[in-house]
Amino acid sequence: MKLAALRPTKSELVEMAKLALPIVLVNVGMQGQGLVDAIMLGRVSSVDLAAGGLGNFYFFGVAIIGIGILMALDPVIAQGVGAKDEAQIARGVQRGVLMTVIVAVAVSLLFLLARPVLSLLRQPPEVVPLAAAYVLWSIPGMLPFFAFNMLRQTLQAFHRVGPVVWGVVVGNVVNAFLNWVLIYGNLGFEARGVVGSSIATSISRWVMALVVLVGAWPTLRPYLTRWYPESTLPAPLLRMFRLGLPVGLQFLAEAGAFGLTTVMTGWMGTTVLAGHEIALSLASMTFMVPMGVAAAAAVMVGHAIGRGDVAASRRDAVAALVVGVGFMALCAIAFALVPESLAGLYSRDAATFALAATLIPVAAVFQVFDGTQVISASILRGAGDTRVPAILHGLSFWAVGIPLGALIAFRFDQGAIGLWWGLTAGLAAAAVLQLRRVRVKLGREVERLVLEH
Structure with a gap:
Protein backbone atom coordinates (compact mmCIF):
# COMPACT_ATOMS: atom_id res chain seq x y z
CA MET A 1 0.00 0.00 0.00
CA LYS A 2 1.42 3.40 -1.01
CA LEU A 3 2.06 5.90 1.77
CA ALA A 4 0.34 8.64 -0.22
CA ALA A 5 -2.90 6.68 -0.05
CA LEU A 6 -2.77 6.81 3.76
CA ARG A 7 -2.33 10.58 3.98
CA PRO A 8 -5.53 12.18 5.34
CA THR A 9 -7.12 14.95 3.28
CA LYS A 10 -7.60 18.43 4.73
CA SER A 11 -11.36 17.92 5.04
CA GLU A 12 -10.84 14.62 6.89
CA LEU A 13 -8.45 16.26 9.34
CA VAL A 14 -10.93 19.10 9.93
CA GLU A 15 -13.76 16.62 10.47
CA MET A 16 -11.61 14.63 12.91
CA ALA A 17 -10.74 17.77 14.85
CA LYS A 18 -14.33 19.00 14.99
CA LEU A 19 -15.56 15.68 16.34
CA ALA A 20 -12.60 14.92 18.61
CA LEU A 21 -12.40 18.28 20.39
CA PRO A 22 -15.81 18.18 22.12
CA ILE A 23 -15.33 14.50 22.95
CA VAL A 24 -12.00 15.34 24.55
CA LEU A 25 -13.73 18.07 26.56
CA VAL A 26 -16.30 15.52 27.69
CA ASN A 27 -13.58 13.04 28.68
CA VAL A 28 -11.64 15.69 30.57
CA GLY A 29 -14.85 16.78 32.28
CA MET A 30 -15.66 13.20 33.27
CA GLN A 31 -12.16 12.69 34.61
CA GLY A 32 -12.41 16.09 36.24
CA GLN A 33 -15.05 14.74 38.60
CA GLY A 34 -12.59 12.18 39.92
CA LEU A 35 -9.83 14.78 40.04
CA VAL A 36 -11.95 17.18 42.10
CA ASP A 37 -13.02 14.32 44.37
CA ALA A 38 -9.39 13.30 44.94
CA ILE A 39 -8.19 16.84 45.63
CA MET A 40 -11.04 17.57 48.05
CA LEU A 41 -10.70 14.22 49.84
CA GLY A 42 -6.93 14.72 50.07
CA ARG A 43 -7.63 17.79 52.20
CA VAL A 44 -9.51 15.59 54.69
CA SER A 45 -6.92 12.83 55.22
CA SER A 46 -4.75 10.29 53.41
CA VAL A 47 -7.19 7.57 54.56
CA ASP A 48 -10.13 9.32 52.87
CA LEU A 49 -8.05 9.87 49.73
CA ALA A 50 -7.02 6.20 49.63
CA ALA A 51 -10.62 5.06 50.33
CA GLY A 52 -11.96 7.20 47.50
CA GLY A 53 -9.36 5.80 45.14
CA LEU A 54 -9.98 2.21 46.23
CA GLY A 55 -13.75 2.65 45.98
CA ASN A 56 -13.36 4.17 42.55
CA PHE A 57 -11.17 1.22 41.55
CA TYR A 58 -13.90 -1.25 42.52
CA PHE A 59 -16.57 0.90 40.85
CA PHE A 60 -14.86 1.00 37.48
CA GLY A 61 -13.48 -2.52 37.80
CA VAL A 62 -17.06 -3.78 37.75
CA ALA A 63 -18.74 -1.07 35.64
CA ILE A 64 -16.11 -1.19 32.90
CA ILE A 65 -17.65 -4.31 31.35
CA GLY A 66 -20.99 -2.54 31.05
CA ILE A 67 -19.34 0.50 29.47
CA GLY A 68 -17.67 -1.77 26.93
CA ILE A 69 -20.90 -3.61 26.13
CA LEU A 70 -22.60 -0.30 25.34
CA MET A 71 -19.76 0.57 22.97
CA ALA A 72 -21.32 -1.89 20.55
CA LEU A 73 -23.33 1.21 19.62
CA ASP A 74 -20.21 2.70 18.00
CA PRO A 75 -20.00 0.49 14.90
CA VAL A 76 -23.74 -0.26 14.72
CA ILE A 77 -24.96 3.34 14.71
CA ALA A 78 -21.92 4.92 13.01
CA GLN A 79 -22.08 2.45 10.12
CA GLY A 80 -25.85 2.98 9.94
CA VAL A 81 -25.30 6.74 9.72
CA GLY A 82 -22.65 6.25 7.03
CA ALA A 83 -25.02 4.05 5.03
CA LYS A 84 -27.98 6.42 5.72
CA ASP A 85 -29.95 3.42 7.00
CA GLU A 86 -32.56 4.97 9.33
CA ALA A 87 -33.99 1.59 10.35
CA GLN A 88 -30.59 0.29 11.48
CA ILE A 89 -30.00 3.47 13.45
CA ALA A 90 -33.38 3.26 15.20
CA ARG A 91 -32.99 -0.40 16.08
CA GLY A 92 -29.49 0.29 17.39
CA VAL A 93 -30.66 3.13 19.64
CA GLN A 94 -33.60 1.13 20.97
CA ARG A 95 -31.47 -1.89 21.71
CA GLY A 96 -29.06 0.47 23.44
CA VAL A 97 -31.87 1.52 25.80
CA LEU A 98 -32.64 -2.11 26.67
CA MET A 99 -28.97 -2.93 27.18
CA THR A 100 -28.57 0.10 29.46
CA VAL A 101 -31.24 -1.13 31.87
CA ILE A 102 -29.90 -4.70 31.90
CA VAL A 103 -26.31 -3.59 32.49
CA ALA A 104 -27.27 -1.11 35.25
CA VAL A 105 -29.14 -3.78 37.22
CA ALA A 106 -26.38 -6.37 36.85
CA VAL A 107 -23.61 -3.99 37.92
CA SER A 108 -25.61 -2.70 40.90
CA LEU A 109 -25.96 -6.24 42.23
CA LEU A 110 -22.21 -6.77 42.02
CA PHE A 111 -21.63 -3.58 44.00
CA LEU A 112 -23.19 -5.27 47.03
CA LEU A 113 -20.10 -7.48 47.25
CA ALA A 114 -17.64 -4.58 47.60
CA ARG A 115 -16.70 -5.01 51.28
CA PRO A 116 -15.97 -8.76 51.30
CA VAL A 117 -14.10 -8.52 47.98
CA LEU A 118 -11.90 -5.64 49.15
CA SER A 119 -11.23 -7.45 52.45
CA LEU A 120 -10.32 -10.60 50.52
CA LEU A 121 -7.83 -8.54 48.52
CA ARG A 122 -6.07 -7.66 51.80
CA GLN A 123 -6.50 -3.92 51.56
CA PRO A 124 -5.68 -1.71 54.58
CA PRO A 125 -8.33 -2.40 57.25
CA GLU A 126 -8.87 1.29 57.99
CA ASN A 149 -22.80 6.55 28.25
CA MET A 150 -25.46 5.15 25.91
CA LEU A 151 -26.61 8.65 24.90
CA ARG A 152 -23.03 9.74 24.43
CA GLN A 153 -22.15 6.85 22.10
CA THR A 154 -25.30 7.52 20.07
CA LEU A 155 -24.76 11.27 19.74
CA GLN A 156 -21.10 10.86 18.79
CA ALA A 157 -22.19 8.86 15.76
CA PHE A 158 -24.37 11.81 14.70
CA HIS A 159 -21.52 14.31 15.29
CA ARG A 160 -23.76 16.02 17.84
CA VAL A 161 -21.76 16.14 21.04
CA GLY A 162 -22.92 19.57 22.25
CA PRO A 163 -25.59 18.23 24.64
CA VAL A 164 -23.02 15.84 26.13
CA VAL A 165 -20.59 18.70 26.74
CA TRP A 166 -23.31 20.70 28.50
CA GLY A 167 -24.25 17.67 30.57
CA VAL A 168 -20.66 17.25 31.76
CA VAL A 169 -20.24 20.96 32.52
CA VAL A 170 -23.43 21.13 34.60
CA GLY A 171 -22.65 17.77 36.24
CA ASN A 172 -19.18 18.94 37.30
CA VAL A 173 -20.54 22.13 38.83
CA VAL A 174 -23.16 20.17 40.75
CA ASN A 175 -20.60 17.57 41.85
CA ALA A 176 -18.10 20.17 43.11
CA PHE A 177 -20.77 22.09 45.01
CA LEU A 178 -22.24 18.97 46.62
CA ASN A 179 -18.72 17.77 47.48
CA TRP A 180 -18.15 21.04 49.33
CA VAL A 181 -21.43 20.57 51.16
CA LEU A 182 -21.26 16.84 51.93
CA ILE A 183 -17.54 16.12 52.32
CA TYR A 184 -16.80 19.03 54.64
CA GLY A 185 -20.24 19.49 56.24
CA ASN A 186 -21.15 22.97 55.00
CA LEU A 187 -24.59 24.64 54.96
CA GLY A 188 -25.62 22.73 58.07
CA PHE A 189 -25.05 19.24 56.63
CA GLU A 190 -23.06 16.52 58.38
CA ALA A 191 -19.43 16.16 57.25
CA ARG A 192 -19.42 12.73 55.60
CA GLY A 193 -16.00 12.59 53.95
CA VAL A 194 -15.67 9.90 51.29
CA VAL A 195 -19.34 8.88 51.61
CA GLY A 196 -20.36 12.48 50.95
CA SER A 197 -18.23 12.42 47.81
CA SER A 198 -20.05 9.31 46.55
CA ILE A 199 -23.49 10.76 47.25
CA ALA A 200 -22.53 13.96 45.41
CA THR A 201 -21.33 11.97 42.40
CA SER A 202 -24.53 9.88 42.23
CA ILE A 203 -26.70 13.00 42.24
CA SER A 204 -24.54 14.68 39.61
CA ARG A 205 -24.93 11.62 37.33
CA TRP A 206 -28.70 12.05 37.33
CA VAL A 207 -28.25 15.70 36.44
CA MET A 208 -25.85 14.85 33.60
CA ALA A 209 -28.10 12.22 32.05
CA LEU A 210 -31.18 14.47 32.18
CA VAL A 211 -29.34 17.45 30.67
CA VAL A 212 -28.10 15.30 27.78
CA LEU A 213 -31.52 13.74 27.16
CA VAL A 214 -33.28 17.10 27.07
CA GLY A 215 -30.63 18.70 24.87
CA ALA A 216 -30.50 15.78 22.45
CA TRP A 217 -34.25 15.09 22.25
CA PRO A 218 -34.70 16.69 18.78
CA THR A 219 -32.11 14.27 17.43
CA LEU A 220 -33.26 11.20 19.38
CA ARG A 221 -37.01 11.67 19.15
CA PRO A 222 -37.49 9.96 15.74
CA TYR A 223 -35.64 6.90 17.02
CA LEU A 224 -37.39 6.58 20.38
CA THR A 225 -41.01 7.54 19.74
CA ARG A 226 -41.63 4.92 17.05
CA TRP A 227 -40.62 1.58 18.52
CA TYR A 228 -39.49 -1.15 16.12
CA PRO A 229 -40.79 -4.60 17.19
CA GLU A 230 -37.54 -6.13 15.90
CA SER A 231 -35.60 -4.17 18.53
CA THR A 232 -36.73 -6.57 21.24
CA LEU A 233 -36.06 -9.77 19.27
CA PRO A 234 -33.63 -11.91 21.28
CA ALA A 235 -31.34 -12.98 18.43
CA PRO A 236 -30.17 -9.58 17.11
CA LEU A 237 -30.09 -8.18 20.66
CA LEU A 238 -27.83 -11.05 21.65
CA ARG A 239 -25.62 -10.37 18.61
CA MET A 240 -25.25 -6.80 19.77
CA PHE A 241 -24.29 -8.01 23.24
CA ARG A 242 -21.74 -10.34 21.65
CA LEU A 243 -20.31 -7.43 19.69
CA GLY A 244 -19.95 -5.29 22.82
CA LEU A 245 -18.91 -7.96 25.33
CA PRO A 246 -15.37 -8.38 23.93
CA VAL A 247 -14.95 -4.61 24.25
CA GLY A 248 -16.01 -4.89 27.89
CA LEU A 249 -13.58 -7.76 28.43
CA GLN A 250 -10.85 -5.77 26.69
CA PHE A 251 -11.49 -2.86 29.04
CA LEU A 252 -11.57 -5.29 31.96
CA ALA A 253 -8.19 -6.74 30.99
CA GLU A 254 -6.65 -3.28 31.09
CA ALA A 255 -8.60 -1.95 34.06
CA GLY A 256 -8.02 -5.21 35.89
CA ALA A 257 -4.28 -4.87 35.40
CA PHE A 258 -4.33 -1.33 36.75
CA GLY A 259 -6.70 -2.46 39.49
CA LEU A 260 -4.52 -5.37 40.58
CA THR A 261 -1.60 -2.97 40.62
CA THR A 262 -3.64 -0.79 42.98
CA VAL A 263 -4.38 -3.84 45.14
CA MET A 264 -0.71 -4.83 45.31
CA THR A 265 0.17 -1.23 46.10
CA GLY A 266 -2.34 -1.37 48.95
CA TRP A 267 -0.35 -4.25 50.44
CA MET A 268 2.49 -1.76 50.88
CA GLY A 269 0.47 0.55 53.13
CA THR A 270 -1.91 3.51 53.05
CA THR A 271 0.77 6.09 52.23
CA VAL A 272 2.03 4.11 49.24
CA LEU A 273 -1.55 3.61 48.05
CA ALA A 274 -2.26 7.33 48.29
CA GLY A 275 0.91 8.19 46.32
CA HIS A 276 -0.03 5.64 43.69
CA GLU A 277 -3.49 7.21 43.39
CA ILE A 278 -1.99 10.65 42.77
CA ALA A 279 0.21 9.45 39.90
CA LEU A 280 -2.61 7.35 38.47
CA SER A 281 -5.04 10.28 38.61
CA LEU A 282 -2.64 12.46 36.62
CA ALA A 283 -2.02 9.75 34.03
CA SER A 284 -5.76 9.17 33.73
CA MET A 285 -6.38 12.87 33.12
CA THR A 286 -3.99 13.10 30.16
CA PHE A 287 -5.34 9.78 28.84
CA MET A 288 -8.72 11.46 28.30
CA VAL A 289 -7.37 13.29 25.23
CA PRO A 290 -6.29 10.26 23.13
CA MET A 291 -9.40 8.50 24.41
CA GLY A 292 -11.47 11.31 22.89
CA VAL A 293 -9.53 11.10 19.64
CA ALA A 294 -10.09 7.33 19.73
CA ALA A 295 -13.86 7.80 20.02
CA ALA A 296 -13.78 10.16 17.04
CA ALA A 297 -11.74 7.60 15.11
CA ALA A 298 -14.28 4.84 15.82
CA VAL A 299 -17.08 7.04 14.51
CA MET A 300 -15.27 8.20 11.38
CA VAL A 301 -14.00 4.72 10.53
CA GLY A 302 -17.55 3.41 11.05
CA HIS A 303 -19.01 6.11 8.79
CA ALA A 304 -16.49 5.32 6.06
CA ILE A 305 -17.16 1.59 6.20
CA GLY A 306 -20.91 2.20 6.27
CA ARG A 307 -20.71 4.08 2.99
CA GLY A 308 -18.31 1.49 1.54
CA ASP A 309 -15.16 3.69 1.49
CA VAL A 310 -12.40 1.60 3.11
CA ALA A 311 -9.69 3.90 1.71
CA ALA A 312 -11.16 6.77 3.74
CA ALA A 336 9.28 14.05 33.15
CA LEU A 337 10.18 17.71 33.73
CA VAL A 338 7.94 18.74 36.65
CA PRO A 339 6.87 15.68 38.68
CA GLU A 340 7.17 17.47 42.04
CA SER A 341 4.95 20.35 40.99
CA LEU A 342 2.28 17.94 39.75
CA ALA A 343 2.40 15.80 42.91
CA GLY A 344 2.07 18.92 45.05
CA LEU A 345 -1.37 19.61 43.60
CA TYR A 346 -2.80 16.64 45.50
CA SER A 347 -1.23 16.16 48.91
CA ARG A 348 0.55 18.03 51.70
CA ASP A 349 1.74 14.80 53.33
CA ALA A 350 5.50 14.58 52.78
CA ALA A 351 5.70 10.79 52.37
CA THR A 352 2.75 10.64 49.98
CA PHE A 353 4.16 13.53 47.94
CA ALA A 354 7.62 11.95 47.69
CA LEU A 355 6.32 8.62 46.42
CA ALA A 356 4.02 10.25 43.86
CA ALA A 357 6.93 12.32 42.56
CA THR A 358 8.91 9.11 41.85
CA LEU A 359 6.01 7.43 40.01
CA ILE A 360 5.04 10.34 37.75
CA PRO A 361 8.21 10.08 35.57
CA VAL A 362 7.39 6.40 34.96
CA ALA A 363 3.93 7.47 33.86
CA ALA A 364 5.69 9.78 31.40
CA VAL A 365 7.20 6.74 29.69
CA PHE A 366 3.96 4.84 29.17
CA GLN A 367 2.01 7.88 27.89
CA VAL A 368 2.94 7.28 24.25
CA PHE A 369 2.13 3.55 24.39
CA ASP A 370 -1.15 4.26 26.16
CA GLY A 371 -2.27 6.64 23.43
CA THR A 372 -1.28 4.23 20.67
CA GLN A 373 -3.14 1.24 22.07
CA VAL A 374 -6.43 3.02 22.85
CA ILE A 375 -6.64 4.67 19.43
CA SER A 376 -5.74 1.47 17.59
CA ALA A 377 -8.36 -0.53 19.50
CA SER A 378 -11.02 2.09 18.75
CA ILE A 379 -10.20 2.07 15.04
CA LEU A 380 -10.81 -1.68 15.09
CA ARG A 381 -14.08 -1.19 17.00
CA GLY A 382 -15.32 1.22 14.35
CA ALA A 383 -14.65 -1.52 11.81
CA GLY A 384 -16.68 -4.00 13.88
CA ASP A 385 -13.58 -5.95 14.98
CA THR A 386 -13.84 -6.58 18.72
CA ARG A 387 -12.88 -10.20 19.49
CA VAL A 388 -9.24 -10.26 18.40
CA PRO A 389 -8.40 -6.91 20.07
CA ALA A 390 -9.79 -8.27 23.35
CA ILE A 391 -7.49 -11.30 23.13
CA LEU A 392 -4.49 -9.10 22.33
CA HIS A 393 -5.24 -6.90 25.33
CA GLY A 394 -5.53 -9.89 27.63
CA LEU A 395 -2.17 -11.24 26.53
CA SER A 396 -0.44 -7.87 26.79
CA PHE A 397 -1.46 -7.10 30.34
CA TRP A 398 -1.77 -10.52 31.91
CA ALA A 399 1.06 -12.41 30.16
CA VAL A 400 3.47 -9.46 30.12
CA GLY A 401 2.53 -6.47 32.29
CA ILE A 402 1.35 -8.01 35.57
CA PRO A 403 3.93 -10.84 35.86
CA LEU A 404 6.80 -8.50 35.03
CA GLY A 405 5.59 -5.81 37.43
CA ALA A 406 5.16 -8.28 40.28
CA LEU A 407 8.62 -9.72 39.61
CA ILE A 408 10.30 -6.31 39.74
CA ALA A 409 8.27 -5.11 42.73
CA PHE A 410 8.52 -8.14 45.00
CA ARG A 411 11.34 -10.38 43.76
CA PHE A 412 13.75 -7.48 43.18
CA ASP A 413 12.27 -5.42 46.02
CA GLN A 414 11.56 -2.27 43.97
CA GLY A 415 8.12 -1.63 45.47
CA ALA A 416 5.50 0.50 43.74
CA ILE A 417 7.85 1.72 41.01
CA GLY A 418 8.38 -1.89 39.93
CA LEU A 419 4.65 -2.36 39.51
CA TRP A 420 4.52 0.77 37.35
CA TRP A 421 7.29 -0.50 35.09
CA GLY A 422 5.22 -3.63 34.62
CA LEU A 423 2.25 -1.52 33.51
CA THR A 424 4.53 0.23 31.05
CA ALA A 425 5.58 -3.09 29.52
CA GLY A 426 1.95 -4.20 29.22
CA LEU A 427 0.95 -0.98 27.47
CA ALA A 428 3.89 -1.27 25.09
CA ALA A 429 2.90 -4.81 24.12
CA ALA A 430 -0.74 -3.75 23.62
CA ALA A 431 0.31 -0.81 21.44
CA VAL A 432 2.44 -2.96 19.14
CA LEU A 433 -0.12 -5.77 18.81
CA GLN A 434 -3.18 -3.53 18.29
CA LEU A 435 -1.38 -1.39 15.73
CA ARG A 436 -0.41 -4.53 13.83
CA ARG A 437 -4.05 -5.65 13.89
CA VAL A 438 -5.16 -2.30 12.43
CA ARG A 439 -2.78 -2.77 9.54
CA VAL A 440 -4.10 -6.27 8.86
CA LYS A 441 -7.81 -5.38 9.24
CA LEU A 442 -7.83 -2.22 7.14
CA GLY A 443 -5.41 -3.67 4.62
CA ARG A 444 -8.32 -5.56 3.06
CA GLU A 445 -11.99 -4.94 2.33
CA VAL A 446 -14.24 -4.56 5.39
CA GLU A 447 -17.91 -5.46 5.26
CA ARG A 448 -20.63 -3.45 6.98
CA LEU A 449 -22.17 -4.96 10.15
CA VAL A 450 -25.59 -6.58 9.85
CA LEU A 451 -27.28 -7.72 13.09
CA GLU A 452 -30.63 -8.78 11.65
CA HIS A 453 -29.42 -11.94 9.94
Missing part, protein backbone atom coordinates in the same frame (compact mmCIF):
# COMPACT_ATOMS: atom_id res chain seq x y z
CA VAL A 127 -9.61 1.94 54.30
CA VAL A 128 -11.93 -0.97 53.39
CA PRO A 129 -15.12 0.12 55.25
CA LEU A 130 -14.98 3.61 53.78
CA ALA A 131 -14.23 2.32 50.29
CA ALA A 132 -17.14 -0.16 50.50
CA ALA A 133 -19.49 2.60 51.65
CA TYR A 134 -18.35 4.70 48.69
CA VAL A 135 -19.32 1.86 46.33
CA LEU A 136 -22.72 1.25 47.95
CA TRP A 137 -23.66 4.92 47.70
CA SER A 138 -22.80 4.75 44.00
CA ILE A 139 -25.71 2.36 43.29
CA PRO A 140 -28.41 5.08 43.06
CA GLY A 141 -26.40 6.66 40.26
CA MET A 142 -25.87 3.56 38.12
CA LEU A 143 -28.88 3.86 35.79
CA PRO A 144 -28.08 7.48 34.83
CA PHE A 145 -24.37 6.60 34.58
CA PHE A 146 -25.00 3.98 31.91
CA ALA A 147 -27.77 6.05 30.30
CA PHE A 148 -25.30 8.90 29.91
CA SER A 313 -11.20 4.60 6.85
CA ARG A 314 -7.44 4.08 6.46
CA ARG A 315 -6.81 7.81 6.20
CA ASP A 316 -9.00 8.43 9.26
CA ALA A 317 -6.99 5.86 11.20
CA VAL A 318 -3.70 7.58 10.37
CA ALA A 319 -5.09 11.00 11.29
CA ALA A 320 -6.24 9.75 14.69
CA LEU A 321 -2.89 8.15 15.51
CA VAL A 322 -0.91 11.26 14.57
CA VAL A 323 -3.08 13.56 16.67
CA GLY A 324 -3.54 11.32 19.72
CA VAL A 325 -0.04 9.90 20.01
CA GLY A 326 1.48 13.32 19.33
CA PHE A 327 -0.41 14.77 22.27
CA MET A 328 0.73 11.99 24.60
CA ALA A 329 4.36 12.60 23.61
CA LEU A 330 3.98 16.21 24.78
CA CYS A 331 2.43 15.02 28.05
CA ALA A 332 5.35 12.65 28.57
CA ILE A 333 7.76 15.57 28.40
CA ALA A 334 5.74 17.55 30.97
CA PHE A 335 5.53 14.59 33.36
